[in-house]
Amino acid sequence: MTCLPSASGKKLGLVIDLDICVGCQACVVNCKEWNTAGYGAPLADINPYGDNPSGAWLNRVHAFEAGKGADARVVHFPKSCLHCEDAPCVTVCPTGASYKREEDGIVLVNEDSCIGCGLCAWSCPYGAREMDPAEGVMKKCTLCVDRIYNEHLAEEDRVPACVRTCPTSARHFGDLGDPDSDVSQLVAARGGYDLMPEQNTKPVNKYLPPRPRPRHEIEDVDLVSMAKKTTPKGFWKWLDQALDQLPG
Amino acid sequence: MPDDKNLNLSPKPSDRIAKTTCYMCACRCGINVHMKGDEIRYIEGNRDHPVNQGVLCAKGSAGIMQHLSPARLRSPLKRVGKRGEGKFAAISWDEAMEMATSWLKPIRENDPKKLAFFTGRDQSQALTGWWAQQFGTPNFAAHGGFCSVNMAAAGIYTIGGAFWEFGSPDWDRTELFLMFGVAEDHDSNPLKMGLGKLKERGIRTISINPVQTGYSAVADDWVGITPGTDGLLIMSLIHVLMKTGQIDLDYLMRYTNAPWLVIRNPGQADDGLFLRDKDNKPQVIDTKTGKTVAFDTPGIRPKLKAEIKVKSGGMATPSFMLMVDEWLDETYTPEATEDRTGVSASRVYGLAKSIADAAFSREVVINEPWVDWKGERHETMIGRPVSMHAMRGISAHSNGFQTCRALHILQILIGSVESPGGFRFKPPYPKPAHIHPRPAGKADQVKANTPLAGAPLGYVLSPDDLLVDADGTPSRIDKAYSWDAPLSAHGLMHMVISNAYAGDPYTVDVLFMYMANMAWNSSMNTRGVIDMLTETDPETGEYRIPKIIYSDAYSSEMVAYADLILPDTTYLERHDCISLLDRPICEPDAVADAIRWPVVEPDRDVRGFQSVLLDLGARLGLPGMVDDAGKPLYADYADYMTNHQRKPGIGPLAGFRGSDGTNAGRGAPNTNQIQQYIENGGFWSEELPENARFFKMANSHYQDFAVRMGFFDKPEPYVFQIYSEELQKFKLAAEGHGKVQPPDHMRDQIKTCFTPLPVWYEPFEGSAVDAKTYPIHALTQRPMAMYHSWGSQNPWLRQIHGHNPLFIPGNLARSLDVTDGDWVWVESHHGKIKVPVAVMEGINPNTVWTWNAIGKRRGAWQLDKDAPESRKGFLLNHLIHELLPMKGDGLRWANSDPITGQAAWYDLKVNITKAEAGDHPVIEPDFPVIAAPPDMPERPDVLRYGDTIIAQEIAQNKKGENQ
Numbered sequence A: 001m002t003c004l005p006s007a008s009g010k011k012l013g014l015v016i017d018l019d020i021c022v023g024c025q026a027c028v029v030n031c032k033e034w035n036t037a038g039y040g041a042p043l044a045d046i047n048p049y050g051d052n053p054s055g056a057w058l059n060r061v062h063a064f065e066a067g068k069g070a071d072a073r074v075v076h077f078p079k080s081c082l083h084c085e086d087a088p089c090v091t092v093c094p095t096g097a098s099y100k101r102e103e104d105g106i107v108l109v110n111e112d113s114c115i116g117c118g119l120c121a122w123s124c125p126y127g128a129r130e131m132d133p134a135e136g137v138m139k140k141c142t143l144c145v146d147r148i149y150n151e152h153l154a155e156e157d158r159v160p161a162c163v164r165t166c167p168t169s170a171r172h173f174g175d176l177g178d179p180d181s182d183v184s185q186l187v188a189a190r191g192g193y194d195l196m197p198e199q200n201t202k203p204v205n206k207y208l209p210p211r212p213r214p215r216h217e218i219e220d221v222d223l224v225s226m227a228k229k230t231t232p233k234g235f236w237k238w239l240d241q242a243l244d245q246l247p248g
Numbered sequence B: 001m002p003d004d005k006n007l008n009l010s011p012k013p014s015d016r017i018a019k020t021t022c023y024m025c026a027c028r029c030g031i032n033v034h035m036k037g038d039e040i041r042y043i044e045g046n047r048d049h050p051v052n053q054g055v056l057c058a059k060g061s062a063g064i065m066q067h068l069s070p071a072r073l074r075s076p077l078k079r080v081g082k083r084g085e086g087k088f089a090a091i092s093w094d095e096a097m098e099m100a101t102s103w104l105k106p107i108r109e110n111d112p113k114k115l116a117f118f119t120g121r122d123q124s125q126a127l128t129g130w131w132a133q134q135f136g137t138p139n140f141a142a143h144g145g146f147c148s149v150n151m152a153a154a155g156i157y158t159i160g161g162a163f164w165e166f167g168s169p170d171w172d173r174t175e176l177f178l179m180f181g182v183a184e185d186h187d188s189n190p191l192k193m194g195l196g197k198l199k200e201r202g203i204r205t206i207s208i209n210p211v212q213t214g215y216s217a218v219a220d221d222w223v224g225i226t227p228g229t230d231g232l233l234i235m236s237l238i239h240v241l242m243k244t245g246q247i248d249l250d251y252l253m254r255y256t257n258a259p260w261l262v263i264r265n266p267g268q269a270d271d272g273l274f275l276r277d278k279d280n281k282p283q284v285i286d287t288k289t290g291k292t293v294a295f296d297t298p299g300i301r302p303k304l305k306a307e308i309k310v311k312s313g314g315m316a317t318p319s320f321m322l323m324v325d326e327w328l329d330e331t332y333t334p335e336a337t338e339d340r341t342g343v344s345a346s347r348v349y350g351l352a353k354s355i356a357d358a359a360f361s362r363e364v365v366i367n368e369p370w371v372d373w374k375g376e377r378h379e380t381m382i383g384r385p386v387s388m389h390a391m392r393g394i395s396a397h398s399n400g401f402q403t404c405r406a407l408h409i410l411q412i413l414i415g416s417v418e419s420p421g422g423f424r425f426k427p428p429y430p431k432p433a434h435i436h437p438r439p440a441g442k443a444d445q446v447k448a449n450t451p452l453a454g455a456p457l458g459y460v461l462s463p464d465d466l467l468v469d470a471d472g473t474p475s476r477i478d479k480a481y482s483w484d485a486p487l488s489a490h491g492l493m494h495m496v497i498s499n500a501y502a503g504d505p506y507t508v509d510v511l512f513m514y515m516a517n518m519a520w521n522s523s524m525n526t527r528g529v530i531d532m533l534t535e536t537d538p539e540t541g542e543y544r545i546p547k548i549i550y551s552d553a554y555s556s557e558m559v560a561y562a563d564l565i566l567p568d569t570t571y572l573e574r575h576d577c578i579s580l581l582d583r584p585i586c587e588p589d590a591v592a593d594a595i596r597w598p599v600v601e602p603d604r605d606v607r608g609f610q611s612v613l614l615d616l617g618a619r620l621g622l623p624g625m626v627d628d629a630g631k632p633l634y635a636d637y638a639d640y641m642t643n644h645q646r647k648p649g650i651g652p653l654a655g656f657r658g659s660d661g662t663n664a665g666r667g668a669p670n671t672n673q674i675q676q677y678i679e680n681g682g683f684w685s686e687e688l689p690e691n692a693r694f695f696k697m698a699n700s701h702y703q704d705f706a707v708r709m710g711f712f713d714k715p716e717p718y719v720f721q722i723y724s725e726e727l728q729k730f731k732l733a734a735e736g737h738g739k740v741q742p743p744d745h746m747r748d749q750i751k752t753c754f755t756p757l758p759v760w761y762e763p764f765e766g767s768a769v770d771a772k773t774y775p776i777h778a779l780t781q782r783p784m785a786m787y788h789s790w791g792s793q794n795p796w797l798r799q800i801h802g803h804n805p806l807f808i809p810g811n812l813a814r815s816l817d818v819t820d821g822d823w824v825w826v827e828s829h830h831g832k833i834k835v836p837v838a839v840m841e842g843i844n845p846n847t848v849w850t851w852n853a854i855g856k857r858r859g860a861w862q863l864d865k866d867a868p869e870s871r872k873g874f875l876l877n878h879l880i881h882e883l884l885p886m887k888g889d890g891l892r893w894a895n896s897d898p899i900t901g902q903a904a905w906y907d908l909k910v911n912i913t914k915a916e917a918g919d920h921p922v923i924e925p926d927f928p929v930i931a932a933p934p935d936m937p938e939r940p941d942v943l944r945y946g947d948t949i950i951a952q953e954i955a956q957n958k959k960g961e962n963q
Helices: A026-036 A119-123 A161-165 A182-190 A221-229 A232-245 B063-067 B093-110 B125-135 B149-158 B188-201 B214-218 B230-243 B249-255 B319-327 B334-341 B345-361 B400-413 B493-502 B526-534 B609-619 B637-643 B673-679 B700-709 B725-734 B744-753 B764-768 B810-816 B947-962
Strands: A012-017 A059-066 A073-080 A098-100 A107-109 A171-175 A206-208 B016-021 B030-036 B039-045 B077-079 B088-090 B115-118 B167-169 B176-180 B204-208 B221-223 B261-264 B283-285 B292-294 B315-318 B364-366 B381-383 B386-390 B423-425 B510-514 B547-552 B564-567 B576-578 B590-596 B683-687 B776-781 B806-809 B823-827 B832-840 B847-851 B909-915
Touching: A012 A182, A026 A059, A026 A073, A026 A161, A026 B039, A073 B214, A161 A171, A161 B039, A171 A182, A182 A206, A221 B230, A221 B345, A232 B249, A232 B319, B016 B590, B030 B947, B039 B063, B039 B947, B077 B093, B093 B115, B093 B510, B093 B547, B093 B564, B093 B609, B115 B125, B115 B493, B125 B609, B149 B400, B167 B188, B167 B386, B176 B188, B176 B345, B188 B204, B188 B214, B204 B214, B204 B345, B230 B319, B230 B334, B230 B345, B230 B400, B249 B400, B261 B283, B261 B319, B283 B315, B315 B319, B334 B345, B345 B386, B386 B400, B493 B510, B493 B526, B590 B673, B609 B637, B637 B673, B725 B744, B806 B810, B806 B823, B810 B832, B810 B909
Parallel strands: A012 A206, B115 B510, B176 B204, B176 B386, B204 B221, B510 B547, B547 B564, B776 B847, B806 B832
Antiparallel strands: A012 A171, A059 A073, A098 A107, B016 B030, B030 B039, B077 B088, B077 B564, B167 B423, B261 B315, B283 B292, B364 B381, B576 B590, B590 B683, B776 B909, B806 B847, B823 B832, B823 B909
16 A cells, blocks of 8 residues: 655646547657657567557557447547546555655656556556556556656657647646646636546546537528529629629 | 656657658658667657648657568568569679669660659659659659549649648638548648647538548538549539629639630530630630730739620630539539438538638738739738648549549639638649640650650640550550540559550560559559469460569568569668659748658668669669769769759759858759758758738749749749630540540540539449449548558557458448448459458448558568458458449440549449358458568567667666766
8 A cells, every 4th residue: 555645736737638639649659659768667569560469558549439320429539647636556556666746746656666466557447557568567657757857858848748749739738736827727718527537536637528519500591592592694693793893 | 755766857868869851651741860879769740840840640650660670671682483472582782783774774775665663652753753754764653643643633733733732721810621531641740730720729620521530520510421422512512602602703803714715616626715816825805895805914804704706606705604504503402412422402501601601701811912913913912711621532533533623613713722711832832734844755755765855744735745646555554644544644553564464555574663562552453463463474484574673661562573672771761852843841831841861870781762773774874864974973862862953053952052052942052952951950941921922823922932942934823724625625636626536435435524614423433333232332541540551560550550440330230230340241343352340320321441551461561470460451452443344335444533544442332241250250352471581580579669778778877876
């Protein structure tokens, strides 16, 4: 049993906009690319050229269809660790390897202490942790902790790799503990929500729901009736009038 | 807080950053390659680059794995077994080059057309096309004929450019965005960035696509149209917009040929041609004076409605009147089109209303004075903020050319091309057909030891420009620019092997290809093509296609079918130029080009194909590649990029020209040019003047800029060609006029399809097969995380797309009683495949689809023979034939657009039945394992990329701590 830190003000996390995620997987691969040579052991791939390739990833995008028939909509759902305030993956860890940073709320795994028991993955209601198939240690999103404070990177690049690379700007990074931060404002404006709040994990990451999409089968009375009534002769009459109204 | 020794918040991400250009797809984004020692640590988007502005897609982010692939070829290879057996011997480059030279030299000395040189997904066509020209063969093209030539050619002939590299939506100003048949690939990052911007601004997006994935999934409105009917929907929209007066008359008069007088003289040779004056200028009637004057007379206001007598016979009216006659016809009412398109009439009215509202109620005005081509000053730039983008979904049909033309005409009618908020050209476009050269390669232009008189690819303007001899026989092996495909601006790569095999119109001695997987996913009728590559002439024992030279970086399916392999480098090991002479990477506000340069050196005996080609050219003594003494002019491609001049002052790279590197566009070669590109981030860019940014086709400031940059030698303003006189000339020929005449059996088809205003006709395969036997449309979409066959060997990307089910609509699944993971037979007129299914609601109810080019042949690409790509990954190609079924006239017609020859991939019609899965279900046909080339490395069982980099980092840290 590992203890969570007493709540601190800073809560770093991601805000993911489901209205614009096109499911391109850029964040998924760029995350793998940055993190395989970064913090902790490489993100291994087993059978990489074989009959059943698999590997450890810190971020995945799931695509599914919600609704039936004409109301069905394809949803692309990126999912990584949500850096919960009440992270069950931390409290369940028997060795103290899984921990939540007091200074910014990031949940990490100290791989030197990780025994690969998998309890944390089992306790995570989001399925956001993956066992490294070669190293036997638990892997998870670090919010690119080796980027966001990195003095070797330009200020604008001190964001998680997934945020920097996202082509549609569907991913945002910031302090969700600060109600005035850009990400908090965005969550407030767009009705950002917690994933599975009933689990009481208090996730820091937030999702922005798809904006309402009004159906546009408008029967615009003027246009439809005009189109139905207009004859070629009527068209030429309109043309003459329209040409007369043009300047010069 | 635990003591996490691994945690270093500030590791140094790289020793150095090399800025070059991505090649994981055709987008050509700028990348920062972070190097740690000799290893690649990380690849990210280059923030300064005009194409991607810092972002990078999944493919680009997986570049490390592409670069390190065990499928990389290792040395030149010569075939020692039979074709297809995959038995090769490694040879030296000297031997390889001597062999290639010995095969090609006699061809050039006797009959250069016996070389067919086709270069697939080549990004160096300015070089490869020129090489073919210097060799003297007309038989050159890249992959456009089986990709999207309908889109490109329709754009060039109608407005002077198409989508993607030709132009872009005005993302910052548009008020409505429509996508037609956009399959998530082209252009990858810019489109996603643009959609992000629109969402940010709350702008409505509409996607017209039979399948609701990717961009369609986030669109505000998804219109699940029936494949092949986009043209009908577009003309229905035109019908409603015209009928309700929602068109921009001022724009039509100024910037289009709507006022040009068309002769109406039925049955005569001038019927449907423009009335021209003695200077050959098209005529209009001036409203103010009532006089007939040249269209470019300053100060006139041309009439859109008029009728005059023509002295030589017949009448003449503005082409606008023909448009009204055509599109106000009841055929195009939404009520008349809804059954065929699957788009309800009310939805069509809704779309038309949205377009009209955005265009005319939300006009964009930029306060930027400018002077047009006639010298008239405008105080503002007025825009119709409706933008559109389209791709292969509408073009890969046998009615694709006319559909693409119709889409551009829709854009024109509302005044949204090159106006603020609409669709904007990227320099050096707009560039209409008449400014492009005509194709060279008529029979009398192909001579021994002689370069062609011009480039093999170009734009024909009339039947006189066709590459056919007096009896109509095509000059080219692919029959491009013949009556089979008169406007085939990109050639017909997909017909080369079948024509060469059949000796129709003639046989070739050598087939030379680059980056084209013709023995697999790039061919229709894959099995048949493999047979054509391996069949011998029983009399001589020689292969029907006697010699095949192939260059590729990887062990693709095609390798086993070549006789000589010239191994290419990966994209991080090579020089390249992303040239304005080729497919440019400019943005609407800036002209730009870029390079690739060797970020890492090859660890294999491989060479960049372009350097090899220049070497081969020098060995053959090709003019322009050797000096007067016969010595090579260029050491390699980098040398060519720097020093080659297409004409004085114009070279492959437009930036940093002149001896001191300060010139842009024009200037003498600069020996330091590549270094200056590298220092500038791998690209060069220069912004257009503010007053040159819109109405480029008619904007004197832009035209002057274009001349300064070297796009043209003199200003080339022009007006959009809604009415196509070029097509009318072909139609007249089919009616018997003119000296270049089509074969009789083709006259009816030409009369039907080559209409000067776009028409819609049913896709050929749909009308050739029985709709009851084959009721379902089948097509592919390109996954965003995968691109052609290059990606599916990539150990990261193949975990995302390792196999491809057939997605079938819920209604069909229920009627077949199948669910996810079940297997079905899919049968076309040509073939039958057995595949797994996944059920999806967001599909047109009469359509099935799958991801493109994931299926691999067992043994290829250095993947395990039981890779999911082979067991559960499949190609629709096995169902598609390059010819249509017999239709009772004893002929088999091409499964292509009759105007451009574009392969009609998406015309496919199928029947689907439930299949027994069996115990070990595997897709059918299940091709035998193909042998790998010799000396390929072992496939690792475990990949731990970055372990040595991490170890290095830890060692450095320890060293730092100890000090």
